Amino acid sequence: MHTRIPPTRPVIAIIGSTGTGKSQLAIELATRFKGEIINCDAVQMYQGLPIITNKVTTEEQHGIPHHLLGCIGLEEPTWTVGQFVPHAMAIIEQIRGRGRLPILVGGTHYYIQSLLVKDSIVGNDQTGQPELLDPALDQPTEVLLQKLREVDPIMAERWHPNERRKIQRSLEIWLRTGTKASDIYAAQKEPPNASPSPSNITSLSSDDESPLRYEALLFWMYTDKDTLRARLDERVHQMVSAGLVSEVESMHDFRNQQELQGKEVDVTRGIWVSIGFKEFAEYRAAIAAGRTGPDVQKLKDEAIMRTQSATKQYAKRQIRWIEYKFLNAMVRSKAKHNIFVLNSSLTTAWHDCVRKPAEVVTEMFLGASSVLPEASEIFEQSQELLTPKGEDLSHSRHRWQKRTCDNCRITATTTEEWEKHIGSNRHRKVLAGIAKRQRLETERGLNISL
Structure with a gap:
């Protein structure tokens, strides 16, 4: 258990891939603890289209106020983090003013991460719906790389000329924000007493020294892989029956x-x-x-x-964001002990595995209890799941060391990545193929000379 001071400005956040029951838990907690829900799903911000966007219906909301749900027109681009965060912060203060509990829920995890963590400057390149690139980014890769060299030579040097997607993303950051991606990453490494840039969003945390904006309790809705894949497949059939076409x-x-x-x-x-x-x-x-x-x-x-x-690939990207980005951000913020994994694999065990433990932990978090339970007391696999799967390299720019394998046409950005690549089966197979071709060419040359 972890000793703590009960929060004065609490926020609940519910994360997890699509199809894990995030919205249902949010409504249950809002009902139990007098909360209001803030949608943190980029696609569900669009008006109408309840089937494609998988919004909760009015009946399913059970009278709980929902914010940032169905609030933008179909002709509008997806909100950037810079648009989402200040709107969500203002809504949180309005909810507090009514004496109610703000509950964040959604699968656009970079929204939630950027809202909770002050120094979290993230791109939407690893999660969310397949992203909607600027038309300017549809040009040939060599044109994009040349443009990136002009506006952000540090990032251009980092990527291999064949890594089109990474080149696009680095250039997209500059197109969307007017700020170089390399400057953003460098800003993330500034010491705490560094002068903030004018574009920084003002913190509403009661503790300006905290890396978090809010005193947050987080629930990760987890469903085992096989169950989730089957559930998502079935959901698509249900969407078609409900009128997707x-x-x-x-x-x-x-x-x-x-x-x-x-x-x-x-x-x-x-x-x-x-x-x-x-x-x-x-x-x-x-x-x-x-x-x-x-x-x-x-x-x-x-x-x-x-x-x-596509739905299963989307869920996989959402989970990877949690594993590589979100968890690392919580570790850096010293808030990992406030994350609890809830097992939503069995819908028949929802009450015992999801709702009841979530209500118990939330009550402890909000109340006078000086300790929270260990995550493994709620779900035994928590220790493994809450360990980041790898390093978030956007916060380790000092370790970037570009090495390119021309045979495999990939670029490694750290020593660990390079060693992993050269020891991989893929690399060995490529080298074996090259050796075989060289041997055959040598043999053909000898036969011709004879």
Whole structure:
């Protein structure tokens, strides 16, 4: 158990991948502890489209106030961290003013991390819906790399010329914020008494020396891999039965209406890259054209499989963000002991494995209890799960040491990454293939000379 002082400005945060029951727990805790919920899911901020965005319905909300849910138009780009954090901070203060408990919930983990941790300057390159790149980033890789060399030579030097996605992301940070990615990472390493930049968001924490803005209790909703994959596959079938294709059609109608008014809709950004829209585009077009028969059914089956695959990949990215980014941020903030893993693998055991332990820990956190239980007392696998899977290199810029394996066409940025690569099966197979080709060429040369 950990000795603590009861919080004066508490916040509850619920994280986890899609399909783990985050919204349900948030509503239960809000009901029990007089809370209000702040949505921290980028896609659920869009108006309408309850199926594609997987929003909780009005009935499911049970009268609990929800904020930042369905609040932006379909034509708008996804909110950046710089937009989300100040809005959420203002809402937290409004909730406090009503004497209620702010509860953060959502799968856009870089929103929650940036809101809770003062020095958390994160990009959305490892999680969330497939990201909506600026059209300027669709140019050939060599053009993008040259532009990055001009605006941020430090980051350009870090990446291999073939690492298009990483080059895009570094350039995107500059395009979106006007600040170089290398400067952002350097700012994260400034000593605590360094002068803050004018763009820094003012902290609302009662303790300005704390790395956290708020006194936070966090619940990680965890579902074992096989159960989650099956659950997500089934959810896609449920979405189709509930009218997913009709929502896709409504999005096309909205786009057509906007274009008739002379307003161009950028379908490479925002809600237009949400999972389900593009996967069902071909099937929707076939239905709209009045086509029927086995070929159309095949299109539907393929759309379902693509949506299932994309959803599972999305969940995997969400979990990786927690494992590599979020947990490291909590360790740096000395707040790891305030994270509790709840096992939502068995829906039939929800009360005993999720709701009851969450209510018990929350009551201890909010009340006069001077200690919180160990996470392993709530879920025995917690110690393993709450150990970061690797280092967050954005906070270890001093250890960047670029080495490029031209044979495998990859770049390692630390000694550990390089040693891991050269000892990998992939590297050995590539070298074996090169040696085999060289041997065959030598033998052919000898045969020709004979």
